[in-house]
Amino acid sequence: MRKWAFIWLALLLVVITGCSQEAGTGVSGPSTIQKVIDRKKLVIGTSSGYFPFEMKDKDGKFVGYDMDLGTAIANALKVEVEFKDYSDFGGLIPALQTGDIDMVISGMTIRGDRALAVSFSDPYYSSGQVVMVPKKDTSTQSWKDLDQPGKKIAVGQGTTGALLAKQLFKNAQVMDFDGFTNAALAVKQAQADALIFDEPGIRVFEVMNKDSVRGVYEVLSSENLGIALPLNDQATIQWVNSFLASYRNGLDDQASINKWFKSNEWVNQVQQQ
Amino acid sequence: MGSAWNVIPQNMGLLWDGLLLTLQLSACALLVSIPVGVLLGLCRISSNRFISFVAVSYVEFIRGVPLLVLLFWIYFVLGKFLKLGPFLAGVLGLGLFSAAFIAEIVRAGIQAVPRGQMEAARSSGMTYVQAMRFIILPQALRKVLPPMASQFITLIKDSSLVSVISVVDLTLVAKNLVSTTFRSLEVWSFVAIMYFCITFFLSQVISAFERKYRVSE
Numbered sequence: 001m002r003k004w005a006f007i008w009l010a011l012l013l014v015v016i017t018g019c020s021q022e023a024g025t026g027v028s029g030p031s032t033i034q035k036v037i038d039r040k041k042l043v044i045g046t047s048s049g050y051f052p053f054e055m056k057d058k059d060g061k062f063v064g065y066d067m068d069l070g071t072a073i074a075n076a077l078k079v080e081v082e083f084k085d086y087s088d089f090g091g092l093i094p095a096l097q098t099g100d101i102d103m104v105i106s107g108m109t110i111r112g113d114r115a116l117a118v119s120f121s122d123p124y125y126s127s128g129q130v131v132m133v134p135k136k137d138t139s140t141q142s143w144k145d146l147d148q149p150g151k152k153i154a155v156g157q158g159t160t161g162a163l164l165a166k167q168l169f170k171n172a173q174v175m176d177f178d179g180f181t182n183a184a185l186a187v188k189q190a191q192a193d194a195l196i197f198d199e200p201g202i203r204v205f206e207v208m209n210k211d212s213v214r215g216v217y218e219v220l221s222s223e224n225l226g227i228a229l230p231l232n233d234q235a236t237i238q239w240v241n242s243f244l245a246s247y248r249n250g251l252d253d254q255a256s257i258n259k260w261f262k263s264n265e266w267v268n269q270v271q272q273q
Numbered sequence: 274m275g276s277a278w279n280v281i282p283q284n285m286g287l288l289w290d291g292l293l294l295t296l297q298l299s300a301c302a303l304l305v306s307i308p309v310g311v312l313l314g315l316c317r318i319s320s321n322r323f324i325s326f327v328a329v330s331y332v333e334f335i336r337g338v339p340l341l342v343l344l345f346w347i348y349f350v351l352g353k354f355l356k357l358g359p360f361l362a363g364v365l366g367l368g369l370f371s372a373a374f375i376a377e378i379v380r381a382g383i384q385a386v387p388r389g390q391m392e393a394a395r396s397s398g399m400t401y402v403q404a405m406r407f408i409i410l411p412q413a414l415r416k417v418l419p420p421m422a423s424q425f426i427t428l429i430k431d432s433s434l435v436s437v438i439s440v441v442d443l444t445l446v447a448k449n450l451v452s453t454t455f456r457s458l459e460v461w462s463f464v465a466i467m468y469f470c471i472t473f474f475l476s477q478v479i480s481a482f483e484r485k486y487r488v489s490e
Contacts, residue, residue: 090452097455117455157436157445158452175359176445178437182345186439189353 031235032102041080044070045101047089049181051204052260053107055270066105068256076243088178090158093117096228104228109160119231121240123224124248129164131216132195132202134187142218146194147171154183154192161196164221188212207264280456281463291446292467298363298442299429305368310375317380335373341434343370348438363435371428382417383409415486422479426472
């Protein structure tokens with residue numbers, strides 16, 4: 001009985017290690033873009049709760065700057081679009097690798113380590129990492145004021161802010177939460193002393209929670225957001241870059257920027273935590 | 274095997290720390306859940322209507338709430354007033370959750386001891402407490418061991434949920450490794466084996482206990 005269990009376990013290990021070698025070697029067969037056209041549907045992975053890029057409105061529909069971009073891509077391909085929500089940002093790249101989604105549009109920063117696992121389009125937006133502190137903390141002017149033993153820095157697990165915080169803070173403790181919302185909640189309730197996140201997200205969160213939090217807009221690092229695509233899928237990368245070249249700062253993009261970044265009118269239409 | 278698996282030895286220190294924290298957290302939660310669970314189990318069969326109502330309500334409520342929701346609630350709602358750290362919130366959440374299940378196991382164990390045992394003990398002059406302490410509970414203990422064992426194993430597995438409130442347990446270490454190395458297959462496979470090793474070891478220890486008891490029966 002026990003012998004069989006070990007044989008079974010050994011076989012399982014062989015299968016797992018066998019699969020492992022295939023991971024990350026890129027695509028074979030038709031390009032992702034071709035597959036999307038053939039099945040008449042584009043599946044985009046996103047992690048909602050990142051204002052104003054990806055949010056859900058009161059009817060549970062996805063809205064935001066990234067959704068406009070995704071919808072524009074689907075329109076250009078003349079296919080239907082489906083947004084798949086991943087509560088955990090760190091789960092997006094694995095989902096793209098296994099082929100559950102065709103691309104990730106989720107305010108994702110273009111980074112060298114990520115580019116080993118996926119390919120990025122050209123940047124479609126530039127932003128920076130900033131700090132948010134509870135309102136009653138009136139003294140913090142810079143991240144350096146927070147780098148003291150006993151201070152707690154909340155971050156969204158798997159985000160650029162998390163990586164940056166772990167590099168920057170030598171004395172303070174960095175705490176990984178499941179997504180931006182929970183990390184921001186921890187700061188709002190003074191369970192953590194600060195949050196490191198992308199500037200647009202913090203600006204909107206501050207507007208919505210004026211009484212409890214305050215942004216410190218010292219840019220810790222600036223970065224470019226890109227669309228993550230399956231690794232080395234050249235045809236798809238080419239197509240998306242060409243699309244972005246025509247979309248960026250075009251009429252639709254300008255309307256989207258005005259709607260999401262230059263006004264706060266949409267705030268009441270989206271779900272708030 | 275290829276270089277893809279290098280991610281494991283390169284990060285063994287982190288994984289090891291995560292494993293220790295998982296064990297620490299599970300052990301603390303167990304220490305909370307055993308006394309609370311046994312007490313609740315005894316309350317449930319109490320003849321005092323009020324006491325048994327309170328115990329039944331607790332068990333029913335906790336069993337009807339997902340652990341993840343309970344953890345968020347303890348950390349973000351209760352923790353706001355009590356200033357619980359993530360670790361304590363995790364211990365409390367897991368411990369109180371598990372206590373409800375242990376209470377049911379204890380109740381079932383006691384009720385499985387034939388009624389005549391209690392009657393015989395009482396008629397030979399023992400008080401209710403003495404009869405419980407010396408006659409009923411020792412017999413019930415033998416009956417509750419197997420379901421208790423699977424509850425402990427469940428507790429260890431459930432502890433992976435605390436990663437959402439920033440407790441750096443084995444699961445959060447793995448999540449962080451996946452988000453920096455993107456080797457999800459390797460990391461998650463290895464972590465699954467690590468969890469399996471702990472729970473398998475535990476179930477072996479408990480079945481050794483059961484064998485020992487059987488001999489003395």
